[in-house]
Ligand code: DNO
C-alpha cells in the first residue's frame with residue numbers, strides 16, 4: 001500500500017514541504033487546475049507539476065481528477081471531440097509517468113454536503129449531509145448549499161438541469177458506456193489505470209440520476225469494458241454512506257479481483273436514513289470499521305495507492321473544508337499504524 005496525500009496546487013494553503021514531513025508519506029495526488037473542463041491538459045503543465053512535487057521527494061503517480069465534461073455525461077454530439085481531448089490528456093499524463101486517473105460520472109454535482117462547519121463535541125468542524133435538507137431543495141428555484149460551485153450562474157444551472165430532465169439512469173449508463181468504450185482502450189495502450197470514484201453520497205440528488213452507488217453498480221462499470229485499465233477508486237466514506245454497503249466486503253471482492261487502484265479512507269457517522277457527518281479516521285469515532293477495511297486490503301494483497309480522505313478542521317486550522325493538513329495527517333499516520341500492525345501480525349504464527 002502506498003500512502004499519498006491530496007494537494008490542490010500552489011493555491012493550497014497546505015504546502016508540499018509540510019506534507020513531506022508526515023511519517024510514511026510517499027506521494028502526492030493532484031491535478032492541473034487551470035485548464036477548462038474538456039480541454040487537453042498540456043504536457044508542459046503536467047511536467048511542471050510533476051517536477052514541483054518530485055523536488056520534495058514525493059512521487060506523483062495519481063491524478064484526482066480529470067473531470068468529465070457534462071456534454072459527455074449528457075451524450076451530446078460534442079462528446080466525440082471532448083472524448084478525443086480526454087484521451088489526449090491521458091496520453092500526456094502517461095508520458096509524464098502518471099499511473100492512475102481518478103474520475104467520476106456524477107451529473108452536475110460532485111460531492112454534496114448540507115453543512116461544511118458542523119461543530120463536533122470536541123470543538124472540531126466537519127462536513128455533514130442531511131437527507132431531508134437536500135430533499136426540500138427545489139433545484140429549479142436555485143440551490144443554496146454551502147460550498148456549492150458558484151461557477152454556475154443560476155440560469156446556467158437551470159438550463160443544465162433541464163438538459164438532464166430527460167436522462168434517466170439507463171441513459172446515463174449508456175453515456176458512461178460510450179465514454180469507457182473509447183477511453184479505456186487508450187488508457188490500456190498507454191499504461192494508465194482509470195479509477196472511477198463512487199457517487200458521493202451514493203443516492204440520487206435533485207432528481208439527477210446516480211449510477212455508481214453499490215456492489216452491483218461497481219460490477220456493472222467493470223463489466224462494460226472488462227479489462228485491467230477499467231478500475232475503481234474505492235471510497236469508504238462515499239460507499240459507506242449507504243448502510244446497505246458493507247465496505248470491507250466490497251474491498252474484499254474488488255481488491256481480490258485486482259480492480260481497485262486507489263483507496264480513499266474516510267470514516268463517517270451514518271444512520272439508516274443516510275444522514276451522515278464525517279469523523280476522525282479511527283473506527284471508534286465513526287460507523288465504519290477501518291481496521292476491518294484495512295485487513296480486507298491486506299488479505300487481498302493490495303499494493304495500490306491509498307489516501308486519507310477528508311479530515312475535520314482542528315487546532316484552529318482554516319482553509320478548504322475537509323482538506324486541512326492536521327486531521328488528514330493524523331489519518332495517514334493512523335492508517336499506516338493499522339497497516340504495520342496487520343503486516344506484523346501476519347508473520348507471527
Ligand atoms: C471530495 C472528493 C471528490 C472526488 C471526485 C473524484 O472531496 O472525494 O471531489 O475527488 O469526486 O472524481
Ligand code: MN
Pocket residue numbers: 197235236238264309
Ligand atoms: Mn473519496
